Amino acid sequence: xxxxxxxxxxxxxxxxxxxxxxxxxxxxxxxxxxxxxxxxxxxxxxxxxxxxxxxxxxxxxxxxxxxxxxxxxxxxxxxxxxxxxxxxxxxxxxxxxxxxxxxxxxxxxxxxxxxxxxxxxxxxxxxxxxxxxxxxxxxxxxxxxxxxxxxx
Numbered sequence: 001x002x003x004x005x006x007x008x009x010x011x012x013x014x015x016x017x018x019x020x021x022x023x024x025x026x027x028x029x030x031x032x033x034x035x036x037x038x039x040x041x042x043x044x045x046x047x048x049x050x051x052x053x054x055x056x057x058x059x060x061x062x063x064x065x066x067x068x069x070x071x072x073x074x075x076x077x078x079x080x081x082x083x084x085x086x087x088x089x090x091x092x093x094x095x096x097x098x099x100x101x102x103x104x105x106x107x108x109x110x111x112x113x114x115x116x117x118x119x120x121x122x123x124x125x126x127x128x129x130x131x132x133x134x135x136x137x138x139x140x141x142x143x144x145x146x147x148x149x150x151x152x
Contacts, residue, residue, distance in 0.1 A: 027118075027124050028044075028054045028055070028123075030127055031064070031118070032044065032054075034127050034131050035134065038135070040057055040138070042057045042058070042064075043055075049108065049113065050103075050107035051063070051101070051107075054066045057134070057138070060138040061112055061114060062113070062114050062116060062141070063113050064116050064117075065116070065117045066119075066123055067101070067119055067120065068119075068120050070094075072097055072098065072117075073095070073098045076094065101117070114137055114141070116133065116134065118133075
């Protein structure tokens, strides 16, 4: 998607947007530290994988994405009509983000990886629940590996 060189924006909006970071946000750091505490070893933003997952647990082939609610379109059909400024730009941008997430997930699955998405607020409010989801997926991976070895 081509982005325009200039935007119809206020200085306040520009200032606020300048503080938005793509990597190592509060939720990602919190989840990564908790995973480490529970014995999971991982790579951060592994560029070898589609979508550069925020956290990639190589041993279990789990790709974890911590998605911002706005940027990745949580409740998109509900939020879309509420956009006021630069509507066309934001609609195209967020819909492309959603489509890219779907493409990356498909690509990861073809490589036998398991993509997992958490919303930022979900990680911040229920980190232990997110950890439990990841632990269950890792256990499922172990069981599948054992089953496959029995069938060989």
